[in-house]
Amino acid sequence: MNLASHVVSSARTHPDRAALRLADTTVSYRMLDQYSARMAGLLHDRGVKPGERVGIMLPNVPEFALVYFGVLRAGGVVVPMNPLLKSREVVYYLGDSGARLLFAWHTFADEAQAGAQRADAAAVTVGPGAIDELLESTRSVEDLTSRHEDDTAVVLYTSGTTGEPKGAELTHANLTRNCRIVADELLQLTADDVMFGGLPLFHAFGQTCTLNAAVASGACLTLLPRFDAGKALRVIQEHGVTVFAGVPTVYSRLVQQPDRDAYDVSRLRLALTGGAAMPVQVLHDFRAAFDCVVLEGYGLSETSPVASFNTLQAGPRPGSVGTPIRGVEMRVADRDGKEVPQGETGEIAIRGHNVMKRYWQRPEETAAAIRDGWFYTGDLGRVDQDGFFWIVGRTKDVIIRGGYNVYPREIEDVLYEHPDVADAAVIGLPSPDLGEEVGAAVVLRPGARTTAEELREYVKGQVAAYKYPRKVWITDALPKGPTGKILKREIVPPAELMGR
Numbered sequence: 001m002n003l004a005s006h007v008v009s010s011a012r013t014h015p016d017r018a019a020l021r022l023a024d025t026t027v028s029y030r031m032l033d034q035y036s037a038r039m040a041g042l043l044h045d046r047g048v049k050p051g052e053r054v055g056i057m058l059p060n061v062p063e064f065a066l067v068y069f070g071v072l073r074a075g076g077v078v079v080p081m082n083p084l085l086k087s088r089e090v091v092y093y094l095g096d097s098g099a100r101l102l103f104a105w106h107t108f109a110d111e112a113q114a115g116a117q118r119a120d121a122a123a124v125t126v127g128p129g130a131i132d133e134l135l136e137s138t139r140s141v142e143d144l145t146s147r148h149e150d151d152t153a154v155v156l157y158t159s160g161t162t163g164e165p166k167g168a169e170l171t172h173a174n175l176t177r178n179c180r181i182v183a184d185e186l187l188q189l190t191a192d193d194v195m196f197g198g199l200p201l202f203h204a205f206g207q208t209c210t211l212n213a214a215v216a217s218g219a220c221l222t223l224l225p226r227f228d229a230g231k232a233l234r235v236i237q238e239h240g241v242t243v244f245a246g247v248p249t250v251y252s253r254l255v256q257q258p259d260r261d262a263y264d265v266s267r268l269r270l271a272l273t274g275g276a277a278m279p280v281q282v283l284h285d286f287r288a289a290f291d292c293v294v295l296e297g298y299g300l301s302e303t304s305p306v307a308s309f310n311t312l313q314a315g316p317r318p319g320s321v322g323t324p325i326r327g328v329e330m331r332v333a334d335r336d337g338k339e340v341p342q343g344e345t346g347e348i349a350i351r352g353h354n355v356m357k358r359y360w361q362r363p364e365e366t367a368a369a370i371r372d373g374w375f376y377t378g379d380l381g382r383v384d385q386d387g388f389f390w391i392v393g394r395t396k397d398v399i400i401r402g403g404y405n406v407y408p409r410e411i412e413d414v415l416y417e418h419p420d421v422a423d424a425a426v427i428g429l430p431s432p433d434l435g436e437e438v439g440a441a442v443v444l445r446p447g448a449r450t451t452a453e454e455l456r457e458y459v460k461g462q463v464a465a466y467k468y469p470r471k472v473w474i475t476d477a478l479p480k481g482p483t484g485k486i487l488k489r490e491i492v493p494p495a496e497l498m499g500r
Helices: 005-013 029-045 062-073 087-097 106-118 130-135 172-186 204-217 229-238 248-256 280-290 363-369 408-416 452-460
Strands: 018-022 025-028 053-057 077-080 101-105 122-126 152-157 167-171 194-197 220-223 243-246 270-273 293-299 306-309 328-333 346-352 374-383 389-394 399-401 404-406 421-431 435-444 471-474
Touching: 005 029, 005 204, 018 029, 018 062, 025 029, 025 062, 029 062, 029 130, 053 062, 053 087, 062 077, 062 101, 062 204, 077 087, 087 106, 101 106, 106 122, 122 130, 152 172, 152 204, 167 172, 172 204, 172 306, 194 204, 194 229, 204 220, 204 243, 229 248, 243 248, 248 270, 248 280, 248 421, 270 280, 280 293, 280 408, 306 328, 328 374, 389 408, 399 421, 399 435, 404 408, 408 421, 408 435, 408 452, 435 452, 452 471
Parallel strands: 018 220, 053 077, 053 101, 077 152, 101 122, 194 220, 194 243, 243 270, 270 293, 435 471
Antiparallel strands: 018 025, 152 167, 293 306, 328 346, 346 374, 374 389, 399 404, 421 435
16 A cells, blocks of 8 residues: 555546646646656655655645655655744754655755754755756656555654644555545545645645545645635636635635635535634634535544544534544543543544554553544544534633633634624633633734623623633734644733733
């Protein structure tokens, strides 16, 4: 088994169809096959052996796919890295993974080169057109290196919300099966589809649900290196996008785009979202504005990433992350790992062909996360009588106010229903009397004049007295990660608010 086999099969079936697009640049499946084969040759020439790790520090450009599939064809292991990493972070990723070779985009080459040098690794700079020069005298290795299904294909580093990032070892079987289920069963992709490629390809969501799903189907992936709502709408119109993928904040930006009605988005037939909880109001607003079905799913880097999804067959259930995908089981467990009664809240646990092999060189963390065959996610949720799962937050995000549990997701959903709210994040704040107090950081839509006090009263009227946020503040922006996910751990409340 080799994840790169999708490139070979699609090139045989659809050689002249567009595999990748970026603005006016188009890469056909024949070109993707040929370039990745020559990249495999380059890696062989550089002494990269099967199982050795290779870093990729590239944005959403066609070169990412050429290098990614080239590494896999050569039998190497891909270590995707955020191109915005600084040199000290590059040192960590290369040092921890043991990668001795790094491909970096030219605009970030200084940090990449400095980090690689300190990690005793070689850095190859890649830029527009540079791939031809790099590969011009390289032999083509067309035969895929045979890999066992349990061999590692990608070491995907988690965001490191607690401590240093850990590398999740995802196998060829993990990624191949996950992307095939996404492509064939969830999205029902065909070679006529055009997928929006705005999700970072160095992230599990972008790799499986856009790049690998598109290539496995012979569809076209149209890339956008950095998300901008206006640019995204132009891409959807000009390239005839049929399937959109994004995290919830992206959907919120598209809904709020002032001139959105000026774009022709009539070819859109389906949208998928994950990576964070989708506020129900945002989902309704997007469906109304774009006349498009939105399917919400759930998963983690450690689950390749898809574990559950709403489906076209069953129809979306707003607020739910759907049911487990084929071959995957999910349950809700208490602190002792015992399944809790239906409807009660507990920790989501997952087992199936999508669960990672292990954390790279971290046996203790692996043993703590995978117990009796179940991967414990750290996410809190419940399951309803129809088997649909609902996520209420992270175990570490639960606010315990005076002995009562407050789940941020519930309060955030109420805030998003307010017409003036663009972004919202609910967090726990230290309280000498109650242990924790409920706080809410809010970004308003352009032109809105709602006050923090008005928002507090708005929520107070819709939830139990112990749940509403006593401390609300309005800010210009909320900190976000590379996928657009709000980073609650980086939210700093105003000093004057904490002094009350």
